[in-house]
Amino acid sequence: MDRRTFVKATSLGAAALFVPAYGRLIAAEALAETLDPAQKKRLADIALNASKDAGASYCDVRIGRYLNQFVVTREDKVQNVVNTETTGAGIRVIANGTWGFAATNDLSDAAVARAAKQAVAIAKANSRLQTEPVQLAPVKGVGEVSWATPIKKNAMLVPVKDKVDLLLAANAAALAAGANYANSTLFLVNEQKYFASTDGSYIDQDVHRIWAPMQVTVVDTASGKFKNRGGLSSPMGMGYEYLEPDAGKRIVQPGGVVAYFSAYDIVEDAKAAAKQAKEKLKAPSVKPxxxxxxxxxxxxxxxxxxxxxxxxxxxxxxxxxxxxxxxxxxxxxxxxxxxxxxxxxxxxxxxxxxxxxxxxxxxxxxxxxxxxxxxxxxxxxxxxxxxxxxxxxxxxxxxxxxxxxxxxxxxxxxxxxxxxxxxxxxxxxxxxxxxxxxxxxxxxxxxxxxxxxxxxxxxxxxxxxxxxxxxxxxxxxxxxxxxxxxxxxxxxxxxxxxxxxxxxxxxxxxxxxxxxxxxxxxxxxxxxxxxxxxxxxxxxxxxx
Structure with missing residues (x-):
């Protein structure tokens, strides 16, 4: 999905379209859960050993829990709140100089071993058509390490009511400033990713992203013409602190436009959006x-x-x-x-x-x-x-x-x-x-x-x-x-x-x-x- 498709879908409140193929809808409280690191390492070792036993010269396994939260509002209404989770293991191997891949959403020992063997079988079948063997640049194993997005506040743990209140406040600010329509969305991602390979790495990572797109529309009732102004936020690799404007820097740029750095004031931007959308209605058209x-x-x-x-x-x-x-x-x-x-x-x-x-x-x-x-x-x-x-x-x-x-x-x-x-x-x-x-x-x-x-x-x-x-x-x-x-x-x-x-x-x-x-x-x-x-x-x- 590209950005334009996403914006179009969110404007219709079609959040359920974003449930991944192996995903499931979950309660907001379940977004706080994590997989046991010891279990992930044990499952990774099962995959690595099974692939080697089946004839792989290289194997890596990714055990992931991917979470999304998605809040959609329009004017004074909540159109949708969706929480999704997808969990499973993907196993990639080289056998006979050729890539093979298989995945499973069953994290039992037997299912993971079976997927590893299937990946090897696929690689061997593919090798009949391979003209040159895969050449992998070397990577030194790092042992057991972890990395996490340096967030200050986990957005997944912030109550849904607080998020809804913020989005509705932005919509209300736009309407009070002269907009006829306003919609705002909050989209949160948390990727809990565990990687292991026959190079000797066991890497646990916790990745967070946040985005708060907004759209404001002003209509000239006399002519029927309308103009839109989207939000000036940028999606970021941050926690909920991004939506707490007192924590960030803002600078007024040419034309009176406010530039946002490490935090975004969606309510302030909504007011400015309404004002600038009204100015668009009377703005002259550019001369080529x-x-x-x-x-x-x-x-x-x-x-x-x-x-x-x-x-x-x-x-x-x-x-x-x-x-x-x-x-x-x-x-x-x-x-x-x-x-x-x-x-x-x-x-x-x-x-x-x-x-x-x-x-x-x-x-x-x-x-x-x-x-x-x-x-x-x-x-x-x-x-x-x-x-x-x-x-x-x-x-x-x-x-x-x-x-x-x-x-x-x-x-x-x-x-x-x-x-x-x-x-x-x-x-x-x-x-x-x-x-x-x-x-x-x-x-x-x-x-x-x-x-x-x-x-x-x-x-x-x-x-x-x-x-x-x-x-x-x-x-x-x-x-x-x-x-x-x-x-x-x-x-x-x-x-x-x-x-x-x-x-x-x-x-x-x-x-x-x-x-x-x-x-x-x-x-x-x-x-x-x-x-x-x-x-x-x-x-x-x-x-x-």
């Missing part, structure tokens, strides 16, 4: 042409995701994703040349699975590889991709980047996008100071609709809020803006990035990939950045 764009991180994260994150996934570069969501223009020959100018010298983009508060932050990936940070683009030059254990040799590297993930114990793990972020500028600059140098431009906040071709080369992006910039000053809101890019041309048009004081995360809670499709959560950090001479179209005119 070339503009200098000042892109807030709440907008730029999606452009990073689509034009850098996806095209530098090595499996996509190699064509493994060609049947679903395309390939990549950033081919190996460009990387091998060591001088492919992906962007200007202001553009340095890195991958980092250790970044605090990010959606993708974990201690170890789903192959037991300790996570790290590495460069993708350095001073504008393409220097690396995103690769896992059986891909590292293609790049001549001796270890995985640690970006392997599965969205469930029942799914096989594969290469997924790490947190891909634009490094802050080295010269001190605030967004206000960046705007002062723009003669004819547009300041864009929030993500909107987008389209991009299968090679991630030609694309078009919208936004949530648009402000005209004239002679270094924000004048007023405008509407119907979308900017068009060719990926290398766009990033080479980057002439400045604000410093680390403005650095913020955006991200996707549901990034789809693979067949059968899986979802993952990934963040993209940046500071506000400027891009000169970008083509802007009028979306209202484009639609006729």
């Amino acid at each position: 042409g070339k503009y200098d764009l000042v892109l807030d991180p709440a907008n730029l994260w999606l452009t990073i995701h689509e034009s850098v994150g996806h095209p530098t996934e090595l499996d996509r570069v190699l064509g493994y994703e060609a049947n679903y969501a395309g390939t990549s223009f950033a081919t190996l020959d460009k990387w091998r040349s060591k001088n492919f100018q992906y962007g200007s010298d202001k553009v340095s983009i890195f991958a980092d699975k250790t970044q605090e508060l990010s959606l993708g932050a974990v201690g170890y990936d789903d192959e037991g590889v300790k996570t790290k940070r590495w460069d993708i683009i350095k001073d504008g030059i393409l220097v690396n991709y995103q690769a896992i254990r059986d891909q590292a040799h293609i790049l001549g590297e001796k270890e995985s980047h640690g970006c392997c993930y599965a969205d469930s114990w029942s799914s096989v793990q594969f290469q997924r996008m790490a947190n891909i972020s634009l490094a802050p500028g080295k010269t001190q600059m605030t967004p206000d100071e960046m705007v002062k140098d723009v003669e004819n431009g547009i300041y864009i906040v929030g993500d909107g609709s987008f389209s991009i071709d299968q090679q991630r080369y030609n694309a078009q992006f919208g936004g949530e809020l648009f402000f005209e910039i004239k002679d270094g000053k924000i004048t007023h809101q405008i509407e119907d803006v979308a900017y068009q890019i060719r990926t290398p041309e766009f990033w080479n048009a980057c002439v400045g990035v604000c410093d680390e004081r403005d650095y913020r995360h955006g991200g996707s809670f549901f990034d789809g990939k693979g067949q059968p499709s899986q979802v993952s959560a990934v963040s993209h950090g940046s500071s506000t950045a400027r891009f000169n001479g970008i083509n802007v179209i009028n979306t209202a005119r484009s639609l006729g």
Whole structure:
């Protein structure tokens, strides 16, 4: 499921659609339960031993308990509250140089052993078609270790009433500020993941994520026209403290937009959303042409995701994703040349699975590889991709980047996008100071609709809020803006990035990939950045 499908479904209150294939509905109180670590280790050893006895040269087992809580409101009503749990074991092996995988939701000793043997049988059957044996980059076993998202308050343990009250307060604030309709949602994820492998690792991880999307609508009853303004929150790898605004930092940006850092005030944002949606109704439509764009991180994260994150996934570069969501223009020959100018010298983009508060932050990936940070683009030059254990040799590297993930114990793990972020500028600059140098431009906040071709080369992006910039000053809101890019041309048009004081995360809670499709959560950090001479179209005119 992608983000747009999720938003559409939540607006209809269709929370039950998100129950996983092996999931079950549970009471909210059951969200506090955990599996016994000793039992997980014992079951893991059963799987490892059974696979070796059946002829596997390598085995890893993931025992997982995946929890979701989902609260949907509209105006003064609660539309849905759903709690789901899915628990089981996924076992991956190499036998005869070939991968095999099997899974079970039965955590009895016999069922786990049976799944391990089945994985080996599948690998041996697959080996008849294998032309080259799997080459795994080495990983040193770490023994028994644990890692947890550094949360201050477990959102799963907060009473449902408190969550409902907060969402209804946000809706009420929007209505009081002039909105005709308001809906808000809270989505919580807790992945309790245990990984063990024949390399000698037993890794217990407790991962938490939170997201509070919101939508406010204002209607002009005289004309029948309406405008929406979505919430400016970002999904985060945090606990419930994210929704306690006194714990975080807020800064007023150009146009009076409030930027949220480590905490989100959904009630304050609801009031602002109603006000800005009303201003949208009377905002003039953009005149198409070339503009200098000042892109807030709440907008730029999606452009990073689509034009850098996806095209530098090595499996996509190699064509493994060609049947679903395309390939990549950033081919190996460009990387091998060591001088492919992906962007200007202001553009340095890195991958980092250790970044605090990010959606993708974990201690170890789903192959037991300790996570790290590495460069993708350095001073504008393409220097690396995103690769896992059986891909590292293609790049001549001796270890995985640690970006392997599965969205469930029942799914096989594969290469997924790490947190891909634009490094802050080295010269001190605030967004206000960046705007002062723009003669004819547009300041864009929030993500909107987008389209991009299968090679991630030609694309078009919208936004949530648009402000005209004239002679270094924000004048007023405008509407119907979308900017068009060719990926290398766009990033080479980057002439400045604000410093680390403005650095913020955006991200996707549901990034789809693979067949059968899986979802993952990934963040993209940046500071506000400027891009000169970008083509802007009028979306209202484009639609006729």
